[in-house]
Amino acid sequence: RKEVEQDPGPFNVPEGATVAFNCTYSNSASQSFFWYRQDCRKEPKLLMSVYSSGNEDGRFTAQLNRASQYISLLIRDSKLSDSATYLCVVKRDSNYQLIWGAGTKLIIKP
């Protein structure tokens, strides 16, 4: 079993819709959580960190559920420019390593 698992998708969503996807992690000692975005054939870029209380950045909302060991990303009023692969990332604070999910591909259709 992978330490960080994501539904690979693709999620095909009409423009303006709300879309949500989850990521599960297996190491209960994980302390820090992130969503990165990766455009086709480009490098990953940080989208947002995920805090215990949940956090929002414009149209994006991230939630953490420690009891069930998953994090989620909600995108409201989706735009064509939101089309990308979203990478779930977990950090074990005992070292410097980030553990990366394989990503969820999102396609926003006009």
Place this chain on the structure above:
Amino acid sequence: NAGVTQTPKFRVLKTGQSMTLLCAQDMNHEYMYWYRQDPGMGLRLIHYSVGEGTTAKGEVPDGYNVSRLKKQNFLLGLESAAPSQTSVYFCASSYIGVGTDTQYFGPGTRLTVL
């Protein structure tokens, strides 16, 4: 600022050939990392460095070597390339400190080993 740069962008090698990938950052970051990304898999850490002159093994270090002689540069070497090393290689860097987990990535190197 250029951020994180990688050279070359593309390379084709024959089995058994060697090469060095260069990563450079101009953000004065202490930490630097080399990852590989393969289809259907998350980024996997090859080696990393927490400062000039120091390196450590990541999740998949076999077949690779690294050096960090200068703070701004992190080199990844393949001594004898194998087809299993066909991948996209990303370099990243980050600050030290609490709440500074953001990693900044270079544009990647696409390597094909025939």
